[in-house]
Amino acid sequence: MRLVVARCQVDYAGRLTAHLPMANRVIMVKNDGSVLVHSDGGSYKPLNWMSPPCKVAEATNDDGVVEWTVTGKDGDTLRIVLEQIHDDSFHELGVDPGLQKDGVEKHLQELLAEHPASLAEGLTLVRREFPTAIGPVDLMCRDAAGRSVAVEIKRRGEIDGVEQLTRYLELLNRDPQLRPVRGIFAAQEIKPQARVLATDRGIACAVVDYDALRGIDDPSQRLF
Structure with a gap:
């Protein structure tokens, strides 16, 4: 899993359009091919996401700002502009055994x-x-x-x-x-x-x- 903490702007284009203005957020890129954008409050759900499988193309524009273009299986896109990256790390979580419910x-x-x-x-x-x-x-x-x-x-x-x-x-x-x-x-x-x-x-x-x-x-x- 890749975790990026960054000041970023996120724009989704597909069946509808959605815009997240510039702010500090956490971006998760999971090994299952999903990309999720989280804030530090409001809900446990991501603010925006792309379901697997999807492709992430990373580039640097003329101003030196990193941009990600995440493309989903249906052609919809998630454009993430990372104005300032505070932390960028990779973590190997291994195989998860799954949730074991008590009292079932x-x-x-x-x-x-x-x-x-x-x-x-x-x-x-x-x-x-x-x-x-x-x-x-x-x-x-x-x-x-x-x-x-x-x-x-x-x-x-x-x-x-x-x-x-x-x-x-x-x-x-x-x-x-x-x-x-x-x-x-x-x-x-x-x-x-x-x-x-x-x-x-x-x-x-x-x-x-x-x-x-x-x-x-x-x-x-x-x-x-």
Whole structure:
């Protein structure tokens, strides 16, 4: 990656025109072929940019001022006039492993598979990713009475999730070896509309405390 801190003017020409008057900015030239122009405030988004792949042609005009012409794949251009360069450096960042989100559905599923009784007393795990003709049920469990319980897990419980579990239950209850199968809709947060729909369809709702499942939230340390 190349980082240039400079007093510059930027003009875009393409489907429309845009102008950034002379000011101090940061210009990023990334190895993926993109060019981004940032200011020191206002937003995390660039003020202007060129998506990859693009070509950067660098030249010096008759006044000794450096000019960049960045050409995009559709022929649009970003002309950057660098009146004064404060810093120009190159950095090798290497391969990025990507963002690893905490608390996503996969992690919730793993934790709830280890602690099914946190959803309902006496609940035990039969299988994760229980297969059906329309997709796998997150958890298939049995309650204390030995009856089948299908669990659908979401980070945020919305109506679509309730509809998904409803379809699973309709299919599972056709199997004489499983029926009757009831459902539990589990999420870190359940929207009021989703809760109303689930209750109307006889589906139990369970709000999951992710930190407590991970053992981070120690009740003995709480003030209330």
